[in-house]
Amino acid sequence: MNVFKEVADIQTADMLQLPVPKAYFHNVSVPPSEFQRDMVADLARRAEQVRAKQVEPHEDNMLTITNDGRKLALDQRLANAMLPDDEGSKVSACADNILSAMGRQSGAAARAVGLLRPIYSEAGRNL
Structure with missing residues (x-):
């Protein structure tokens, strides 16, 4: 990193002292769609198969299942592009x-x- 600093002009946020707007955070809970409920059950089934070593790691694994769950939680179209907007x-x-x-x-x-x-x-x- 020190070599990089010799050739790069690095400016941190503290050095620039730019105005930063105040952020407001709030959580919104939304109910799952029927497809999302079905897909969560499928994710659970897949996880059980992985735990029971019924599938090879290159076929399915917990990282893939977790990633599919994250996509599904955000929007069902990330799990299946053919689904309508919810x-x-x-x-x-x-x-x-x-x-x-x-x-x-x-x-x-x-x-x-x-x-x-x-x-x-x-x-x-x-x-």
């Missing part, structure tokens, strides 16, 4: 919250609709 999904709730916050700041939710940016998830897809 109005009660976490992504929809997030978009509603963003729209609501932008509407409060600008005074008109209708103007905020055009300002919404794509939401990128850790799952690597543009939702």
